[in-house]
Amino acid sequence: MSIALYILVMAGVTYLIRVIPFAFFRKKIKSVFLRSFLYYVPYAVLSAMTIPAIFYSTGNILTAVVGTITALVLAYVQMPLIVVALAASGSAFLTGCLIP
Amino acid sequence: MKKNKEVKSDFLCGLWDGIPVGLGYLSVSFGFGIMAVGSGLTVFDAFIISLTNLTSAGQAQGVTVIASGGTLLEMALVQLVINIRYALMSLSLSQKLDQSFTLPHRLLAAYGITDEIFAVCSTKNSTLRPRYMYGTVLVSMSGWVSGTFLGAAAGELLPASVTAALGILLYGMFIAIVVPPASKEKSILFVVVITSVLSVMCHYWVPTLSGGFAVILCAVAAAVLGAVLFPRKEEEE
Numbered sequence: 001m002s003i004a005l006y007i008l009v010m011a012g013v014t015y016l017i018r019v020i021p022f023a024f025f026r027k028k029i030k031s032v033f034l035r036s037f038l039y040y041v042p043y044a045v046l047s048a049m050t051i052p053a054i055f056y057s058t059g060n061i062l063t064a065v066v067g068t069i070t071a072l073v074l075a076y077v078q079m080p081l082i083v084v085a086l087a088a089s090g091s092a093f094l095t096g097c098l099i100p
Numbered sequence: 101m102k103k104n105k106e107v108k109s110d111f112l113c114g115l116w117d118g119i120p121v122g123l124g125y126l127s128v129s130f131g132f133g134i135m136a137v138g139s140g141l142t143v144f145d146a147f148i149i150s151l152t153n154l155t156s157a158g159q160a161q162g163v164t165v166i167a168s169g170g171t172l173l174e175m176a177l178v179q180l181v182i183n184i185r186y187a188l189m190s191l192s193l194s195q196k197l198d199q200s201f202t203l204p205h206r207l208l209a210a211y212g213i214t215d216e217i218f219a220v221c222s223t224k225n226s227t228l229r230p231r232y233m234y235g236t237v238l239v240s241m242s243g244w245v246s247g248t249f250l251g252a253a254a255g256e257l258l259p260a261s262v263t264a265a266l267g268i269l270l271y272g273m274f275i276a277i278v279v280p281p282a283s284k285e286k287s288i289l290f291v292v293v294i295t296s297v298l299s300v301m302c303h304y305w306v307p308t309l310s311g312g313f314a315v316i317l318c319a320v321a322a323a324v325l326g327a328v329l330f331p332r333k334e335e336e337e
Contacts, residue, residue: 009175009176013175018186018187023203032333033327034327036326039332040326044320044322054271058265067265068271074276083276085128088272097261
């Protein structure tokens with residue numbers, strides 16, 4: 001299938017999600033269930049994308065585990081996104097240098 | 101004349117506030133560029149995806165769908181589920197908009213609603229004016245697009261050990277987004293743990309299920325469970 005078609009669908013859906021509430025929706029969502037569901041969705045999505053994929057992200061499970069633990073610790077002490085992301089990569093790289 | 105000056109400083113304020121976001125995006129999208137090329141896309145494809153989508157999780161999963169030859173329906177559903185959070189942010193921002201935010205401005209600025217831009221724009225004390233938002237979006241988008249290009253184009257020039265280590269970059273950012281709220285709110289922690297368990301089960305027990313659908317299934321199931329067990333009251337937002 002053509003890549004352009006994929007990109008068109010990707011970008012189109014993403015834009016519509018952003019623009020419809022932003023430009024046209026003026027009322028507030030009342031349903032507690034729906035609001036709660038929407039509130040939890042981002043955390044659920046990010047978790048599902050990260051686990052277990054993160055353990056295969058560096059091509060070596062050991063370096064990935066070290067990077068994951070580094071990220072978890074730094075995120076827990078609320079370091080900025082960029083610091084956490086770079087430290088995860090950096091620690092995975094260093095671990096890769098140390099192991100044969 | 102006075103009006104003109106005000107308008108200009110709005111834009112500059114936006115640019116300034118957007119710099120940390122732009123820098124963060126630059127390095128994270130570098131990882132996306134490498135990942136996209138690694139999945140068989142061209143540098144140009146990766147560049148266009150970043151320019152038109154301006155989102156991390158959706159793009160990463162979108163590339164997975166393309167690489168696995170998924171259907172367009174799968175692609176649409178994946179983007180819908182992963183990016184539905186933007187609908188909430190749009191909704192929240194729409195309550196804050198200045199009168200000068202007319203429909204054409206809304207149609208244009210909606211393109212730039214991301215987690216970080218939402219965070220910057222929604223924490224402003226005043227109403228949100230179009231030029232301020234254009235400033236933050238412009239600098240963020242520049243970082244995102246140029247990082248993607250560099251990662252996709254120069255990723256091949258880097259030693260394999262560096263490229264491999266950069267593969268974890270985006271996931272590191274996801275952890276940085278999820279962990280702080282999860283450590284503060286038990287309900288979020290619950291949803292995160294349930295999703296992770298479901299996701300691992302899907303991965304090992306139903307390996308035939310494509311990555312995109314697995315993410316949708318696990319995320320929707322866990323978020324529904326969270327909404328049923330821990331409904332949120334208005335004031336908690």
